Amino acid sequence: MLTRGTLIYISQRLVLIVFTVLAVSSAVFLGIHRLPGDALFNEHLHGIEYQNVLHHYGLDQPLFTQYTNFLTGMFLHGDLGESFVNRGVKIAPLVLREATVSAEVGLFALIFTIGIGMLLGVVAAVRQNTWVDYVLSTTSVIGYSMPNFVIATFLLLFFAVWLDNTTNGSFYFQIGWSGTYGSIGEIWLPAFALGFPYASIVARLTRASMLEVIRQDYIRTARAKGLRETVIMVRHALRNALIPVVTILGPLVIGIITGGVVIENIFGIPGLGKEFATSILNRDYNIVIGVFTMYAGLIGIANLGVDLLYVVIDPRIRY
Amino acid sequence: MAATAAAVVVGRPVAPEQASLWSDAWRRLRRNRLALAGAIYLTFLIIVALVALVYTPYPMAGVAVAKPYSGPSAAHLFGADALGRDVLSRVMVGAQISLTVGIGTQLIVLAIGVPIGLVAGYFGGWIDSIVSFAVNVFYGVPDLLVALLLVVLLGHPGLDKIIIAISVTRWMDMTRLVRGQTLALREREFIEAARAAGAKPLKILFGHIFPNALGPVIVQATFGVPAAILFEAFLSFLGLGVPPPQPSWGSMAADGLAAIRIAPHIVVAPSIALSLTLMAFNFLGDGLRDALDPRSRR
Numbered sequence: 001m002l003t004r005g006t007l008i009y010i011s012q013r014l015v016l017i018v019f020t021v022l023a024v025s026s027a028v029f030l031g032i033h034r035l036p037g038d039a040l041f042n043e044h045l046h047g048i049e050y051q052n053v054l055h056h057y058g059l060d061q062p063l064f065t066q067y068t069n070f071l072t073g074m075f076l077h078g079d080l081g082e083s084f085v086n087r088g089v090k091i092a093p094l095v096l097r098e099a100t101v102s103a104e105v106g107l108f109a110l111i112f113t114i115g116i117g118m119l120l121g122v123v124a125a126v127r128q129n130t131w132v133d134y135v136l137s138t139t140s141v142i143g144y145s146m147p148n149f150v151i152a153t154f155l156l157l158f159f160a161v162w163l164d165n166t167t168n169g170s171f172y173f174q175i176g177w178s179g180t181y182g183s184i185g186e187i188w189l190p191a192f193a194l195g196f197p198y199a200s201i202v203a204r205l206t207r208a209s210m211l212e213v214i215r216q217d218y219i220r221t222a223r224a225k226g227l228r229e230t231v232i233m234v235r236h237a238l239r240n241a242l243i244p245v246v247t248i249l250g251p252l253v254i255g256i257i258t259g260g261v262v263i264e265n266i267f268g269i270p271g272l273g274k275e276f277a278t279s280i281l282n283r284d285y286n287i288v289i290g291v292f293t294m295y296a297g298l299i300g301i302a303n304l305g306v307d308l309l310y311v312v313i314d315p316r317i318r319y
Numbered sequence: 320m321a322a323t324a325a326a327v328v329v330g331r332p333v334a335p336e337q338a339s340l341w342s343d344a345w346r347r348l349r350r351n352r353l354a355l356a357g358a359i360y361l362t363f364l365i366i367v368a369l370v371a372l373v374y375t376p377y378p379m380a381g382v383a384v385a386k387p388y389s390g391p392s393a394a395h396l397f398g399a400d401a402l403g404r405d406v407l408s409r410v411m412v413g414a415q416i417s418l419t420v421g422i423g424t425q426l427i428v429l430a431i432g433v434p435i436g437l438v439a440g441y442f443g444g445w446i447d448s449i450v451s452f453a454v455n456v457f458y459g460v461p462d463l464l465v466a467l468l469l470v471v472l473l474g475h476p477g478l479d480k481i482i483i484a485i486s487v488t489r490w491m492d493m494t495r496l497v498r499g500q501t502l503a504l505r506e507r508e509f510i511e512a513a514r515a516a517g518a519k520p521l522k523i524l525f526g527h528i529f530p531n532a533l534g535p536v537i538v539q540a541t542f543g544v545p546a547a548i549l550f551e552a553f554l555s556f557l558g559l560g561v562p563p564p565q566p567s568w569g570s571m572a573a574d575g576l577a578a579i580r581i582a583p584h585i586v587v588a589p590s591i592a593l594s595l596t597l598m599a600f601n602f603l604g605d606g607l608r609d610a611l612d613p614r615s616r617r
Contacts, residue, residue, distance in 0.1 A: 145597045156579055281559075
């Protein structure tokens with residue numbers, strides 16, 4: 001599977017990711033430095049004090065020098081500068097840690113999306129035109145039309161408020177996040193809210209492609225051989241039905257990453273998305289640049305992962 | 320002269336066909352119950368938004384017109400929020416914001432996407448290469464994040480900034496659709512006939528190709544409205560929408576979420592309004608697609 005061609009392809013893509021990160025961070029850097037005002041405005045600094053702070057951040061230098069300093073810092077030292085609001089806090093380790101938190105939640109959401117989505121899709125296909133099928137089709141339209149913060153709201157109303165009231169507080173979901181990476185009890189609901197809209201898309205796609213596949217001759221052959229129905233569905237049908245589903249993984253991963261901005265804010269998860277919203281509202285522009293740089297890298301790597309997954313699932317594809 | 324005469328002769332039997340296409344589509348749309356329900360809901364919503372221009376039960380920014388956090392009652396059908404403002408009045412004004420953003424964005428998207436798509440599809444060559452490249456670049460970036468950044472880069476929050484930011488991240492769908500339609504239509508005989516008759520490119524593009532691509536364009540615009548409304552809700556939810564005290568469903572949901580335990584009605588009212596609106600537009604879009612392009616029916 002890991003042929004020489006694949007390795008060359010991977011290295012080409014990695015170079016491309018580096019260039020994307022460069023382009024994105026440059027665009028954000030230059031765009032943001034045109035803006036009037038920053039986090040320092042709130043501190044009402046004057047005279048020499050103000051000059052010292054400006055010098056500390058290198059803001060007293062011409063824009064071009066600032067830009068080259070930014071680039072050499074990023075590429076040679078992995079340094080993304082310092083937060084304006086929390087003076088002395090280095091951004092690179094901060095956003096790197098937050099990216100792993102977001103990736104953790106995103107991964108759970110992805111597993112949930114694909115697992116539930118495919119399961120429901122297969123069930124709907126096997127029980128085509130029964131009530132199961134109709135219920136699933138209707139739910140998927142609803143799931144697709146609802147913004148994820150609305151889904152999160154209703155999930156919270158049920159699991160946090162209603163369950164708390166009916167069980168007198170003995171069993172319910174508590175909004176919160178312990179430590180850096182949280183716990184299973186804290187992750188499952190945000191992951192569910194994040195993945196639900198996409199689970200319904202995956203379910204619809206799986207249903208459609210399963211319906212196509214189970215009418216093929218080789219499925220009839222498998223039945224004629226006397227294989228058990230579950231073996232036919234999982235080994236023979238599902239594997240081929242997967243290919244169209246894999247094609248939406250790219251948009252799905254981007255959707256989960258952007259959806260995380262809202263979900264992390266609702267559930268108080270200390271990830272990249274929460275930092276993004278906070279830093280924009282605080283005008284902590286150095287962090288905004290850092291977060292965007294991180295997003296560009298994260299999305300590039302996620303897309304590369306999706307493309308490599310094609311090779312695993314469909315042996316006809318070679319790079 | 321001869322050319323015009325020929326066009327009239329050819330044109331006459333075509334005219335009733337054209338009329339029957341639209342009446343046919345209308346007949347098919349009426350039979351689609353979900354689409355019809357969506358259309359009725361949207362009509363209701365538009366009336367509510369218009370009424371809210373001149374009348375709301377209470378002023379939308381009127382603080383302490385009711386007891387803070389008080390639940391739904393006869394005087395305040397949707398209850399009151401943390402500042403004692405009437406939620407129903409705010410949901411009504413929120414409908415204005417959502418519809419303005421949704422429809423305003425689509426008008427800009429149409430104004431950008433249709434001409435660019437027509438020109439790229441019709442002339443091809445380097446123009447098409449540039450347009451296709453730009454479309455692909457924009458498809459590759461996470462649109463929501465770019466819209467967020469654009470709102471910041473455009474300066475202070477305001478409805479116009481939001482509409483511009485969303486349009487910049489959503490113009491590609493329409494451009495790609497119109498370009499594809501133009502590519503298919505420009506090879507047809509009636510376009511060749513128009514060209515042979517000496518019609519100028521502008522006349523061919525807007526007089527012959529665009530009217531024939533109108534069906535898919537309407538469908539795409541209908542699907543584009545809920546996408547834009549969703550974006551606005553996201554921006555407002557994160558605090559980057561219209562500035563307070565102006566209500567938006569997204570910011571109302573964010574405010575209500577903070578009080579979900581003691582007063583769930585504050586978050587539920589705008590959430591349901593938003594979900595119903597998005598669903599109605601999606602159902603109407605589905606219905607229009609089936610009605611205007613019967614071949615694509617799945």
